[in-house]
Amino acid sequence: MEVIITQDYDAMSERGAQIVIDALRNRPDIVLGLATGSTPEGIYERLVAAHRNDGLDFSQAVTFNLDEYVGLGPDHDQSYRSFMNAKLFNHVNVDVARTHVPDGLAVDPAAHCAQYERMIRQAGGIDLQVLGIGRDGHIAFNEPGTSLGSRTHVACLTRQTVEDNARFFDDAAQVPRFAITMGIGTILEARTCLLLACGANKAPAVRAALEGPITSMTTASALQLHPDTTAIVDEAAAAELELLDYYRWQQENRLA
Ligand code: PGA
Numbered sequence: 001m002e003v004i005i006t007q008d009y010d011a012m013s014e015r016g017a018q019i020v021i022d023a024l025r026n027r028p029d030i031v032l033g034l035a036t037g038s039t040p041e042g043i044y045e046r047l048v049a050a051h052r053n054d055g056l057d058f059s060q061a062v063t064f065n066l067d068e069y070v071g072l073g074p075d076h077d078q079s080y081r082s083f084m085n086a087k088l089f090n091h092v093n094v095d096v097a098r099t100h101v102p103d104g105l106a107v108d109p110a111a112h113c114a115q116y117e118r119m120i121r122q123a124g125g126i127d128l129q130v131l132g133i134g135r136d137g138h139i140a141f142n143e144p145g146t147s148l149g150s151r152t153h154v155a156c157l158t159r160q161t162v163e164d165n166a167r168f169f170d171d172a173a174q175v176p177r178f179a180i181t182m183g184i185g186t187i188l189e190a191r192t193c194l195l196l197a198c199g200a201n202k203a204p205a206v207r208a209a210l211e212g213p214i215t216s217m218t219t220a221s222a223l224q225l226h227p228d229t230t231a232i233v234d235e236a237a238a239a240e241l242e243l244l245d246y247y248r249w250q251q252e253n254r255l256a
Pocket of ligand 1: 036037039040138
C-alpha cells in the first residue's frame with residue numbers, strides 16, 4: 001500500500017482529487033466507485049471545479065456508490081443519493097442513468113444487493129474506488145465482525161456509527177440502523193482503491209487498518225491484501241502510525 005501523508009484536509013483533498021482527475025482523463029469511460037461522508041467532500045468540490053474551469057468530462061463515466069441507508073429514498077435530504085446529487089452529480093455532466101447508488105427503498109433488499117453486484121460486473125468492474133474510514137475501522141458500512149469476503153449486503157450499523165452520523169440528522173433516533181453496503185469482497189475487486197482519512201479521531205482506525213493485523217475487527221485492514229491501494233492521510237490521522245518516518249522517507253525517495 002502506498003501511504004501519502006499530507007499536512008491537512010485540503011492537501012489530502014488536493015492529492016485525492018488529482019488522482020481521480022488523472023484517472024478520468026486517461027479513461028473517460030472509467031467506472032468510479034464513490035463514497036459519501038465528510039471526508040470526500042473536498043475531492044468532490046475539486047472535481048466540480050475541474051469540470052467548470054478545465055472541462056473535465058464525466059459524460060462517459062459510470063459510478064457506483066458504496067452504500068445507502070435502508071429506508072431513505074432519493075428525496076430524503078440525508079440519503080446518500082441526495083448527498084451525491086448535491087455534492088457532485090448535479091454540478092458535472094455525468095449521465096444520471098450511469099450513476100448508481102443502492103436503493104434504500106428496495107422492497108426486496110437481498111435481491112437488490114445481488115442485482116447491484118451484477119450491475120457492477122456488467123459495467124466491467126470498478127476501476128477506482130474512493131473510500132473513507134470510520135472510527136471503528138469500517139469501509140463502506142462493513143462494521144467490525146463483517147466477513148472479509150462479504151458481498152453487497154444489508155448491514156446493521158454499530159451504535160458508534162449511528163452516533164457519529166447523528167450530526168447530519170436532528171437527533172440520533174432518526175439515523176437509520178441499517179444500510180445496504182458493498183461488501184469487503186466487492187471492494188477488494190476494484191482495480192485501484194483510494195483510502196482517505198483526516199482528523200485525530202481517525203488516528204487509531206488508520207493505525208489498525210494500515211499496520212494492524214488483517215482482521216474483520218477492522219474491516220479496512222483487508223486493504224492490506226489489495227494490490228493497488230493508495231492511502232492519503234493527513235498529519236492528524238497519521239499521528240499513530242508506527243512507520244510514519246518510513247512513509248515520509250518513501251515520499252522523498254520516489255523512483256524516477
Ligand atoms: P466521514 O465518514 O467521512 O464522515 O468521517 C467516514 C466513514 O464512516 O466511512
